[in-house]
Amino acid sequence: MPDTITITDDRTGKTVTVPISGGVFPSSALRELDPSLFMYDPAYLSTAACKSEITYLDGDNGILQYRGYPIEQLAEKSTYLEVAYLLLNGELPDKVQLEAWTDDVTHHTFIHENMRKRFVDGFHYDAHPMGMFVSAVAALGTFYRDAKQIDDKESRDKQILRLIAKMPTLAAMCHRFSVGQPFVYPNNDLSFPGNFLNMMWKVGEYEVDPRLERAMDVLFILHADHEQNCGTTAMRVVGSSHADPYSACSAAASALYGPLHGGANEQVVRMLTEIGSIDNVPAFIQEVKSGTGSKLMGFGHRVYKNFDPRATIIKKAAYDVFEVTGKNPLLDIALKLEEAALSDDYFVSRKLYPNVDFYSGLIYQAMGFPVDMFTVLFAIPRTAGWLAHWQELLGDKDQKISRPRQWYTGVEARDYVDLGDRG
Ligand code: ACO
Numbered sequence: 001m002p003d004t005i006t007i008t009d010d011r012t013g014k015t016v017t018v019p020i021s022g023g024v025f026p027s028s029a030l031r032e033l034d035p036s037l038f039m040y041d042p043a044y045l046s047t048a049a050c051k052s053e054i055t056y057l058d059g060d061n062g063i064l065q066y067r068g069y070p071i072e073q074l075a076e077k078s079t080y081l082e083v084a085y086l087l088l089n090g091e092l093p094d095k096v097q098l099e100a101w102t103d104d105v106t107h108h109t110f111i112h113e114n115m116r117k118r119f120v121d122g123f124h125y126d127a128h129p130m131g132m133f134v135s136a137v138a139a140l141g142t143f144y145r146d147a148k149q150i151d152d153k154e155s156r157d158k159q160i161l162r163l164i165a166k167m168p169t170l171a172a173m174c175h176r177f178s179v180g181q182p183f184v185y186p187n188n189d190l191s192f193p194g195n196f197l198n199m200m201w202k203v204g205e206y207e208v209d210p211r212l213e214r215a216m217d218v219l220f221i222l223h224a225d226h227e228q229n230c231g232t233t234a235m236r237v238v239g240s241s242h243a244d245p246y247s248a249c250s251a252a253a254s255a256l257y258g259p260l261h262g263g264a265n266e267q268v269v270r271m272l273t274e275i276g277s278i279d280n281v282p283a284f285i286q287e288v289k290s291g292t293g294s295k296l297m298g299f300g301h302r303v304y305k306n307f308d309p310r311a312t313i314i315k316k317a318a319y320d321v322f323e324v325t326g327k328n329p330l331l332d333i334a335l336k337l338e339e340a341a342l343s344d345d346y347f348v349s350r351k352l353y354p355n356v357d358f359y360s361g362l363i364y365q366a367m368g369f370p371v372d373m374f375t376v377l378f379a380i381p382r383t384a385g386w387l388a389h390w391q392e393l394l395g396d397k398d399q400k401i402s403r404p405r406q407w408y409t410g411v412e413a414r415d416y417v418d419l420g421d422r423g
Contacts, residue, residue, distance in 0.1 A: 009033045024048050038405045044228075050236065050396065054087060054388050055227040059303035064310065066225060067091070075313045080220035081105060081192050084164055084384035087225055088391065102192075108165035109186035109195065111173070112143050120177050129174040130375045134253045136170045137163075141246025148244045150394060159245045160387050167380045168192070172199035175373055193217040196380070201368065212367060215321045219363065222310045222356065223378050225385030231255040231262070235386040237402040239393050252386045253379045262375040265361035268298040269371055272330040272337075272362075281336045289346045296341060298358030300350070310356040318359045318366075325366040334362060 005020040007029055018029040027047075030037040041047045056065040064071040067086050074083055078092070085093045085101050093101055119139055123132050141147045144162065149155035169186055176183055176199075184199045193216035194208045226232070235252035239245070256262035271294065275284050287293030301308055322328065338354055341347040364374055393399055 005029075007033060009037075038407070040407050044233075049228065049233070049402075050393065050399065052227065052389070052392060053090065054385070054392060055225045057227050057303060059301070059305050062304060062307040062309050064226075071222065071309055072313065075218050075221050078221065079192070080217050080224065080381055080384075083221050083224050084381075087384050087388040088160065104161050105165045105192065106188045106195075108161050109169055109188060111140070111166055111169050115140065115143070115170075116173060116183050120173055120183075123177060125180075127178060129171075129178045129370075129372050130253075130257050130379075132174040132177065133170060133376050133379060134250055134257060136174060137167075137253055138247055138250035140166060140170065141244050141250075144246075147246055150242055150244065156245075156391065156394070160391070163245060163249055163383055163387060167383050168196035169199060171373075171376045171380050172196060174376065175200055175370075178372070179370075191217075193220060209324050211320055211324050215317050215363065215367075218313065218317050219360065219377070220381035222313060223381045225382070225388065229261070230258070231382060232386060232389050236389055236393050239390045240399060240402040242401075245387065245390055248390060249383060249386055252382070256379055256382065257375055262378045264297060264355070265357035265364070266371050266374045268334075268357055269330065269361040269365055269374075271297045272333045275333050275337070278332055278336040281333065281340055284337070285340050285344060289344070296337070296347070296352070298355055298361075299341060299347065300352040301355045304353065304355065305351040307353045308355045311354045311358055314356060314359045314363065315354075318363050321363050321366050325368075328362045328366040330362055330365070334358065 003019060003021065004017050005025050006015055006017045008015045012034070014033055016029050016032045018025050018032075027039065030039065039047070054067065056068070057063065066074060066083060067090055069086065069092070074086075078086075081102055082092060082098060085098065115136065119136065120132065140162075144159065146152075146155045147159055173183055181203070184202045187195055187198050190198055190208065191213060194213045197208045197213060197216060198206065228236075231252040234255040235248050238248040238251040259267060275281060284293065285296075288296045318328075318331070322331065338358070341352070347353075361371075361374060364377060365371070369377060
C-alpha cells in the first residue's frame with residue numbers, strides 16, 4: 001500500500017501528494033494547495049493537534065498503554081507514584097530513582113498556611129468542592145514566584161513536584177471545608193494514597209485500611225492519563241501561551257468539572273439510585289431504548305468501541321473494596337443493568353459497553369466519598385498526565401500558541417446605523 005495520499009483541488013485542478021503515517025497526514029497539504037484553505041472540524045474529531053509519546057489508545061481493540069506498558073500490568077504491579085514517574089520521564093524508575101521521587105513528593109505535601117486558613121475560609125459554606133479545587137489550584141501558583149520560569153528545567157521540575165504532591169492536600173482541604181470539619185495536615189509517614197485517605201477521614205483515632213489504600217492507588221493509576229481528552233487539550237491550549245503550570249492545570253481541572261467529561265460517574269450513581277430496585281431494570285432499559293428516558297450512563301465511549309479496559313479492572317477493584325466496606329446496595333442494580341444491556345441488540349449493535357465510570361462511582365460511594373467529590377478524585381491523579389503533556393508540549397519544536405481558525409458565518413460588512421435611525 002502506498003504511504004502517500006494525493007489531494008486534488010477540483011476548482012483549480014492542482015494536486016498535492018504528502019506522506020501518510022498511522023492514518024495521519026500533515027495539514028500543510030492543504031496550505032500547499034491553497035494557503036487560504038482550512039478544514040471545518042468542530043470538536044477536533046478528525047484533527048491530531050500534536051505528536052505524543054505518552055499514551056497509546058486503541059479503541060477498537062480495548063487497548064490502553066502508558067509509555068508502552070499495558071494498563072492491566074501497571075494496575076496490577078505498580079503504584080501511582082511509579083506511574084506518574086513513568087508518564088513524566090518515559091521510563092519506569094529504578095529502585096534508587098523511585099526512592100528519591102517518593103521522598104521528594106512526600107516532602108512537598110504541605111501547603112502554605114494562608115491557603116488553609118484564609119483562602120479556603122473565603123468560600124460560601126455550601127461551595128462545591130470541585131469549584132473550590134479548581135480555584136485552589138490556580139491560587140497555589142501565586143505562592144511561587146518561580147512558577148512562571150517555564151524555560152528553566154529546574155523550575156519546571158520543581159512545579160511538577162509541587163503540583164503532584166499538593167493535589168491530595170488541596171482535595172482533602174476542599175472536602176473538609178465543605179463538610180465543616182477541621183483541616184488535617186499531611187502525614188509524611190504514609191504512602192501517597194494512604195496520606196490522602198488520612199487527610200480525608202481522620203477524626204480521632206483513624207487507621208487507613210491497606211486494602212482501601214491499594215484500591216485508591218489502583219483508581220489513581222487508571223485515571224492518570226487518557227491522551228488528548230478535553231481536560232488535557234485545555235492543559236495544552238493554555239500551556240501553549242506559556243502560562244504557568246498552576247493556571248494551566250486549573251484550566252484542565254475546569255474542563256474536567258463538566259458532566260460530559262469527569263462527571264459521568266456521579267450520573268451513574270444518581271441513575272442507579274433512581275432505578276431503585278432490580279425489578280425496575282427491564283422498564284428502565286426499555287425507556288433508554290425508546291429514547292424517552294436518559295442514556296444508560298456509564299455505557300458507551302467516544303473512542304472505545306469494544307470494551308474499556310479500565311472498566312474491567314475497576315469491576316474487580318470494586319469487589320476488593322466491598323470486602324472491607326460491605327457491598328454497595330446499588331451493586332445488584334448495576335450488575336443486572338450490565339447483564340441486560342450486554343444481551344440486548346440495541347446496545348450490542350451500537351458497540352456500547354461499560355466504561356470506566358460505570359463502577360468507579362460505586363467504589364467511591366462505598367468508600368464514603370460524597371458524590372460532589374468524585375470529579376476531584378479524578379483530578380488528583382490526572383495531574384500527572386496533564387503535566388506530562390505540558391512538558392512534552394514545551395519541548396516540541398512543532399508547537400506554537402494554539403490558535404484555531406473559524407468559518408465566519410455572520411453578516412457581510414455594513415455601515416453603522418445611528419441610534420436615532422434604528423426605528
Ligand atoms: N445509552 C444509550 N444509547 C447510547 C448511549 C448510552 N449510554 N451512548 C450512545 N448511545 C447511542 C446513541 O444514542 C446513538 O444511537 P443512534 O445511532 O440510534 O442515534 C449511538 O449509540 C451512537 O452514540 P454516539 O452518541 O454517536 O456516541 P459518541 O461516541 O458520540 O458518545 C458518549 C460517546 C458521550 C460517551 C456516549 O456513549 C454517552 O453519552 N454515554 C453516557 C455517558 C458516559 O458514560 N460518559 C462517560 C464516558 S467515559 C469518560 O469520559 C471518562
